[in-house]
Amino acid sequence: MFAHITVCEPSVGAAPGVTWRGVIVPHVNDRARLRECARILGAPITAYVPCRSGGRMVLDAAAPGQRAFQALLFAGFNSEGDHPWDGVRGRSMRELRLYVNWVAPQPDRLVIECTHAPRVVAHLLPHTQPLAAGATIMGGIPGLRITGYRKAVVELTHLPTGGRLDLRHGGGATSAYALRAIFASETDGTEHITTGDMGVDESAMYARWSPRRESAILSALMARATLFWTGFRHDTTVAHSKRSDCATRISWRRGRSTVEVARHLTDHVVGIPGARIDDSRSHEDSCVLTLERASVELDGPHIRSADRAGWHATSATSNLGSDGH
Template sequence: MLSAGCDAQFSPFFLIHAVVAIYQRGRSPGYALRDGDLMPHVNDKRAFNECTRLLGGPKQLHLNARLNGRRIVDTPHPGQQEFQALLLWCLLSPTRSIDWDRRIGRSFRDMFLYYSWASPQPERLSTGWTVAARVASYLLPSISIDDRGEARCGGVPGLRYASNNGRSIQLRHLPTGGTLELVDNRRHEHQDLREFLGFEASRAQHHFNRRPVTPVWEKPTLTSTEFTELRQWFLAQHAPLLSAMMARIDLLWRHFFNRAELDINPRSKCPRLSWWAGPTTMDFVTLLIDSPIAIDNVRAFSAGDQCRALALGDAALELRGPGDDQ
């Protein structure tokens, strides 16, 4: 059972990698204490700059996501939240533990190898990749027939190609309405990127258990096979926190370059995020509750064994990283 409590100590590692802006409860955003007095707006720019550093991605996208001078990190749309939560589950779950992750070659977790940056926007998650079309080809779904004659889905059920330009590919998730933008590090001609996606998808499908496959990523509706496969997704209750972690994936994938893993704690039945290098558990929690990229209204608890847990409404997420003495 989770018990209240959260240590607020900083290790030297944390102080090197993050400048924490302290927000006083009950005071207006943009105000800071100086010699006991409130000074309006002195920390706005500093907090924004630290937010952009921690999140990563092009500065213009951060500017686009401001509201009253503050960088909005978490989407207010429930559908986009659930899609980002599902995406985090796919990308960080143990390799091949999800039934949809069945293509020969790269697994969902291997998408980390192509990653450049992530910049959450209110209506979409914008992400950068070294080969955006290849990442899209692994995420977009196809249907094949297994040894028992049953139709199975490879890729994220319900994910669809929406559009592209010379730099990015837009994917839309039919069940949630969520949008993922995959931005390529290089600029292509508009048609070239679409053809590149077709080539990568064809190449990936050829290796799909070495069986004939039927691409469904341009179909306007959800197929019955996809509908059935989506029953494996069971963490919708925890979407607000899982979505928040997907929005902040740069903390794990770029700043601390480790392969964090998302699983289920068999005792508490809560989703659990684990990592083995980089910030201590407490330092990571501090980033999430008391910094320029803090999650609004989140509460932190002790979960024992150098673990912490976050709660936001009915959502919960356990965090397990290196101890403060490591």
């Protein structure tokens, strides 16, 4: 059902139009690939311009810290039930996806456009709320800090990993000054940690997150999160898999089918370099995605007949070896 597919680097020195073991294929220029990337992932074309490199779309972070941060975000935004870093009041991390318009990776950061960026920032930043007898409760991502404002953008950095996140305000070309004022209005009743090093309580909260073996995959999925976050009611979850051959399951019941998502994750436009799906470990409703000796189960909506036919057609032309892309 799920044929073995590998996304690899293009052959060095190949003539224009000659790739993949010398097979002649139609030339796809940078602009066409850029348009296709924007169509599949949903952000404006301009958001992906920095990702172009040598005729390919490079969507995955090179820095290990950025990958670790994006893995953390994907697990948090798609948590199953309550998350230790949920805000002390209002929206949970999982519910913050409702504010997301699009996600676009950049060479040195992740960009997420939200309908109300300052509100999302207020939920993501570490914050405390006093309780009786001098106790406090804490929410937000430990170590996340505001590093700057610019027109329609709040710049954030995660201290433990060095990961960077730009939250774009989708409510118009709001000035940096206005964004600060809007953020201040969203913090009523809580004390937000916006600058400085991590304290003892914050460090203890961060210790609840342990990097997974699948971090490289989760980071890549965060860069392509809109493959899963389709429709108004996002229901994607990251949970433990019941399979014996992988520890993590990504499940969703609305939007693209398992086959469609698997096809995009292993294609030559938005695919993850080196990722593969092995038919021997997959069946009609779920499959196993493998990257760098780690695997996750993809468990989406039931496959439709049209998808099944389309998958076989794609497999016939995309079963690439280690010297192709």
